[in-house]
Amino acid sequence: MSKDIRIKKGLDIKLVGEAEKATENAIISNFYSVRPEDFHSIIPKLVAKEGTRVKAGETLFYNKDFEAMKFVSPVSGEITEIQRGPRRRIDAIKITADKEQSHLDHGKFDLSADADKIKAHLLASGCWAFIKQRPYDVVANPESTPKGIFISGYASAPLAADLDYTLRGKEEELQTAVTALSKLTSGGVHISVGKGTNSPLAGLENATTYTVSGPHPSGNVGTLINKVDPINKGEVVWTVNAQDLVIIGELLLTGKFNAERVIAFGGSSVKKPRYFKTKIGAEVSTMIYDNGVDKDGNDRIISGNVLTGKQVAPDGHLDYYNNVITVIPEGDDYEFFGWNKPIFNKISTSRAFTFSWLNPKKKYELNTNTNGEHRAFVVTGSYEQVFPLDIYPMQILKACMYKDLDEMEALGMYEVAPEDFALTEFICVSKQPHQKIIREGLDLMLKEIG
Structure with missing residues (x-):
């Protein structure tokens, strides 16, 4: 088998605000948060209670369905709050970090x-x-x-x-x-x-x-x-x-659980994009407002990249798996007759009214505006242009929506994850939430088939 893999179908989205290759230590966060929702399908069973002191690497909760699977604290400190949602669901475990960190020695x-x-x-x-x-x-x-x-x-x-x-x-x-x-x-x-x-x-x-x-x-x-x-x-x-x-x-x-992360901090709303050394679950504010983001700006903070990340509040925390924080303008403004005039400042796979194909190396300053409203699927054939897997993207999305397990199996549902549909969602003229549809389809299969 050849060790070279060349992908032809896809789309490079070049944005302003790429992180400069220079790393700084982020301001040390006073508070850290671990959210069980980051571990999809896990039912957490809490071990550490409010007021408990933990070391870095010490168990916070375990998987109710498999008790040997532990989830640990990224830092040493005191558990100051257990945030709960409906039916006492554990939403977050907040830890006030020690000034001097200590680690549990696993050997x-x-x-x-x-x-x-x-x-x-x-x-x-x-x-x-x-x-x-x-x-x-x-x-x-x-x-x-x-x-x-x-x-x-x-x-x-x-x-x-x-x-x-x-x-x-x-x-x-x-x-x-x-x-x-x-x-x-x-x-x-x-x-x-x-x-x-x-x-x-x-x-x-x-x-x-x-x-x-x-x-x-x-x-x-x-x-x-x-x-x-x-x-x-x-x-x-x-x-x-x-x-x-x-x-x-x-x-x-x-023998030490070191939750250190090197984070790319970028986006068009960042004046000095660069890398920060921090830890899992740290406050995103330790990297944002002291480093070139306008506190009064109308921006969206994203934990992750612009295609698959999720919005976090300014006082939010870094997700367990992400190594990117992106800040881009909030797209809550609208162009008058924007659909009926030539467009030079946006990316599109279509050549109707858009001209991004003329300058493929240009970097764009995009916002979060979807540039359209949610509607029924329109068959354009555009999904296949950016989807390199040997799977029919529109057909599998529709199978997920009408919950046909047999068809989902036949179309290759076992192979995909929501991130594989991030590009098809980005170019979708119907503004359908592709990643959400795939996630719900996978959850249905996990529940019914296991």
Whole structure:
């Protein structure tokens, strides 16, 4: 099999505000938050109560359906609030951090151990949360054996963190994590890197490296899975984010859960885009208002990239999996007869009234306006232009909407995740919420089929 993967279908969205390759330490956050909703499908069972003092890496809650699966605190400090929603659902666990951090020592791990011991160690230390599975795009089931583990080391999303930069100097941790993970699969570990880049992930032992090129979503792990080893009914693969490998590797080497993150902070509303070193669950305000974002500006703060991230409040917290914070203008203004005149400042795959195709390298300052209203699906054939998977995007979306499980299976639902439909949602003339539709379809399959 060729180790080169070239994607032709897709769309590069070039935006103003790419982070400069310079890293600063973010202001140390006083408060951290862990939200169980970040771990989709997990029913949390609380261990730590309000007023309890915890160390970094100490258990906050575990999975009610699999008690050995622990979820741990990113910092040491005192649990000051348990936020609850309807029916006493746990919405967030807030921790007031200590000035001097202390870590729970899980002990240095012997990498010659067998798969069962590695699995038990990752479950007990909280690192299992970083391993997700397909089908269903949820935290991996420890009782299953994946046919492969997939890691994308190339970020092609707009304003995404440059993984070649953020992973620099972490080769030992990366190799340790990959060596351990390789024992958990009946197949192999598959890693993608960008063509012409100098990735720290390239050339790791106990893994197969693929060079990918082409427009977004060439960097999505779903694209790698589809081109290397597509998922059929009854099969399971696991995925891990590249930066999370560093946390897993450091835990195995030192016994400490170090929740450090290098965050790309960018967007057209940021005066000085750059990288920050912070921790999982930190307050986003520690990176925003003291660093060039207008407090009185009409902007949207996004934890994640502009296609798949979610809006957070100025006093919100960094999600468990994201390594990007994007700030762009809020799109709550409207153009008079905007649909009936030439458009030069927006991106479109259509050549009707738009001219972005004339200058493919131009960077745009886009806002959050959807430029249209929600309506029924319009068959234009545009989805297929930006969707590189061997799947019919419109048909699978419709199958999810009318909840036909047999058709969802036949169309390849086991293989996809919401992020795979971010581009089709972006170009959708019907303004349908594609990622939400796919997420609800996956949840239905998980409930009915398991």
